[in-house]
Amino acid sequence: MTKQTKQETSNCSNSQLFERIAQDLQTKGYSINPSALPLDLAGSLSTHIQQLAANKFNPAGIGRKQAHKLSDVVRSDKICWITDETTVGGDWLNWTSELQQFLNRRLFMGLFSFESHFAHYAPGDFYKKHLDAFKGDANRVLSLVVYLNHNWSEEDGGELVMYVDEHDETGFKVNPYLGTVVIFLSEEFPHAVLPSIRDRYSIAGWFRVNTSNTKHVDPPR
Numbered sequence: 001m002t003k004q005t006k007q008e009t010s011n012c013s014n015s016q017l018f019e020r021i022a023q024d025l026q027t028k029g030y031s032i033n034p035s036a037l038p039l040d041l042a043g044s045l046s047t048h049i050q051q052l053a054a055n056k057f058n059p060a061g062i063g064r065k066q067a068h069k070l071s072d073v074v075r076s077d078k079i080c081w082i083t084d085e086t087t088v089g090g091d092w093l094n095w096t097s098e099l100q101q102f103l104n105r106r107l108f109m110g111l112f113s114f115e116s117h118f119a120h121y122a123p124g125d126f127y128k129k130h131l132d133a134f135k136g137d138a139n140r141v142l143s144l145v146v147y148l149n150h151n152w153s154e155e156d157g158g159e160l161v162m163y164v165d166e167h168d169e170t171g172f173k174v175n176p177y178l179g180t181v182v183i184f185l186s187e188e189f190p191h192a193v194l195p196s197i198r199d200r201y202s203i204a205g206w207f208r209v210n211t212s213n214t215k216h217v218d219p220p221r
């Protein structure tokens with residue numbers, strides 16, 4: 001297959017996925033898509049994250065800037081921010097950029113930037129119920145999570161629990177299967193990660209709107 005044909009094929013399947021995501025966001029505010037990340041991208045990200053040296057991962061912080069502190073009471077995963085310095089990082093950022101452009105055209109979301117990190121949850125690691133953004137602090141608008149686990153089974157645990165609003169106490173579970181793409185409005189949906197019995201790999205990312213004005217230039221992170 002020539003490069004051109006491959007590109008066209010992947011754009012075609014992407015646009016079906018992106019359209020489904022747009023419709024879900026309009027109707028429900030979240031979208032769960034099993035086996036949705038292009039298979040070659042999911043495979044190379046999965047290989048890459050497992051080969052990343054342990055010293056590239058850092059304990060994840062909670063909150064931003066001055067509020068930034070480590071808290072293994074809330075979460076115990078380790079993260080590594082993604083850049084386009086590696087081929088696979090670049091491929092991932094191209095894919096998320098296509099999604100960003102699609103959603104901006106389709107839903108006029110005004111998404112301005114994107115940041116994402118690899119996450120490794122060792123057996124027993126967790127992330128307690130939380131929101132990715134708070135109302136009034138509205139620059140993280142859309143959360144994106146993809147899973148990178150081959151041969152994951154239900155008994156391995158590590159589910160994402162999504163709560164449909166602040167009154168929902170039960171929520172529903174999403175298994176972290178390779179290629180599942182989860183996307184939701186960052187301010188609207190509390191969610192949590194349950195402990196797993198295996199190493200659990202994922203990417204978490206956020207699309208932001210631009211809150212810069214003349215007195216304040218928004219930092220990239």
Ligand code: OGA
Pocket residue numbers: 119127132145159160191192193202204
């Ligand atoms: C996060 C997060 C969910 C997951 O990193 O903020 O909620 O399933 N991740 O990894």
Ligand code: MN
Pocket residue numbers: 130131132191
């Ligand atoms: Mn989260």
